[in-house]
Amino acid sequence: MLMIGSHISSAKGYEAMGKQALKLGANTFAFFTRNPRGGSAKALDPEDVKRFLAIAKEHQFGTLVAHAPYTLNPCAAKPEVLEFTERAMREDLIRMEETPGNYYNFHPGSHVGQGVETGIRLIAGLLNRILTPEQHTTVLLETMAGKGSEVGGRFEELAAIRELVTRKEKLGVCLDTCHVWDGGYDIVHDLDGVLAEFDRVIGLEHLKAIHLNDSQNPMGSRKDRHAKIGEGTIGLPALSAVTNHPLLRTLPFVLETPNDEEGYAREIRILRERYRDE
Incomplete structure (x- = not known):
């Protein structure tokens, strides 16, 4: 069964997100743990979470892919940005334990002129401070397009972060199709080759989710x-090949396309129609 959904606003709580996902024909979804531009997180309502968990169980939802705010930068040069990033990620991971077993995805960040090696060291250092043996949430590094001073535009950079992280079992990767394409990985003509490269450098067992997007x-x-x-x-055709690939087809797919609700529902329907159940 294809696990697919889109980003859904978390403003009205978990139950509302679950109902909205069903309306779109989705059986998973992504949401920002707080305003995507940063700020404080809204307090959770335990009863709201309980109602959502009942909806998710009844409708066999797949793993959710929560997203950290865009303003977080785990390899920033400014101490105040690093402090805010660490505090927000700690808080988010505590909140994620209310819906255990899901994913928390984040952009590795931009080294802002400090150099890739310094960026990698800072990101891994933060992860070593916030990952705990007790948590039930897997944190995902997202593949990036490599614009500017972004870290994560090459598989080798994500592998280098993983190598420095102590609790590797709590850390996975989310592959964004637009990002890897813009980053130079040919998923249109050589998807098998790109996946073989990912496996060689990082290991496909660490690939936990897909952001399914076309590129401009x-x-x-x-x-x-x-x-x-x-x-x-x-x-x-190429994106449908991603959802149907034997090494990927069981992962949760999240749409981050520039769409409204009707557009997301249409894309979910089209991709389901092209999915080959086995």
């Missing part, structure tokens, strides 16, 4: 501009 730009542009499914340079 040609391969290798390093620009990170998402497009609607089938309306970009990756195209529907």
